[in-house]
Amino acid sequence: MISRKPSCCNVHVYRNGRMHFAHQNRQERRGEQQRDGGLALFVQMMPILILIVVSALSQMMVTQPPYSLRYSPSAGYIQKRHTSNLKVLFYVGDRFNEEYSGKNLRNVEKSVEEDYISNLRNNCWKEKQQKEGLLYRARYFGDSELYQRAQKMETPSCSRLSEIQVILDG
Template identity: 75%
Template sequence: MFFGGGFPSSNVHVYSNGRMRYTYHQRQDRREHQGDGGLGLFVQLMPILILIVVSALSQMMVSSPPYSLSQRPSVGHVHRRMTEHLKVTYYVSENFAEEYTGTNLKNVERSVEDDYIANLRNNCWKEKQQKEGLLYRARYFGDTELYQRAQKMGTPSCSRLSDTLTCLKFW
């Protein structure tokens, strides 16, 4: 029906008084509308075309950040730099130093440090969840070896996050 079709125009089963009888219906309107097939099809496909165009335009408007927290040769982020305050390592492209100076550089470094802290928080949460999961399983199954291993399990991201937040207090 969406592409100009309709319900079948062949024999239609009609029940009347408990008995089935066959009636034949021809659809004249279907043949009448076949003449404007090109325009009708275009109008029906218009919502899909609009979605495709909007999606393509939104992809073109998104710009990639000028840095990466890890080395990414495919994007060109291969030159290593370090932020001034927290000494966070990040990677940039070749012409980064020419494009970003002064206030722009400080804004980029602030973004790098914010992303770094967000990653540490996320990793810390994951490490805590993993440790709690192991502790729960050890208690549930009564496995003392697993319980001791879970107790000894470190959370390095949480430690780095704590150190980073302590450094921020002094700035």
Template identity: 70%
Template structure:
């Protein structure tokens, strides 16, 4: 019925005074009563069109960040810079120096350092999970070689995170 199809059959059951009676309605009559379907179809498709339009506009309104923690030539982040406090390397576009100065530059560098620390925490957690998983499997299967390999596994992100946090403590 939503798309103008009506009921699947032409028989309509009507209850009147407790009795059921049949009313027959021809499909041709219904089609004549529907009128022009062009406007009806447009009105029915309007919610879908609005969703598509809002989605397209929202994609246009999203801006890319002014920096990247890694070299990204496809976005234009090709110029290497380093933050003042933690010496975190990051990459920017050609127009970065003109657009970001003073307090806005400090805000960007603070965001760079926050992202860097968040990445280190995430990578540290992953490295610890890998090491613990390998230790668990070594114990479960009784494999001494795997156990020694797990013991020798390093966690470089955890080491960098620890060093970064120490330098933050010394800074404050």
């Protein structure tokens, strides 16, 4: 004789503090589990979906800056300009003159000069580190030729930064 497992079973359910027996079909339980699984998957994926949406929105809101400190034809920065105060060279697009004048132009020039000075500071620090490293090696190895070369090594960013500081202070 072949025994069959019943397709349903009794489930204990508590209602109002009392235990009741409920008859539930396997297919019904599977359907509930699948619905619960889909919801659980959706809840687990929600943070990733939120990150993707926020990232896409932020990319759409980011605009290209109106200038570049370097000539960059691929980005559209092809026209040379100089700031009125420090005479810093920068590049702009074709429509720059139409879009920026008066106070807006002064704000752009101020940003250009701040970026330029920040770059000079970073480059000056690197140049000093490189010079200090050469001096240290020359002393450590007793290499007088390397020491002379390190002493003569120029730091153009530091020199330009000093010139700008004189202009700003004076």
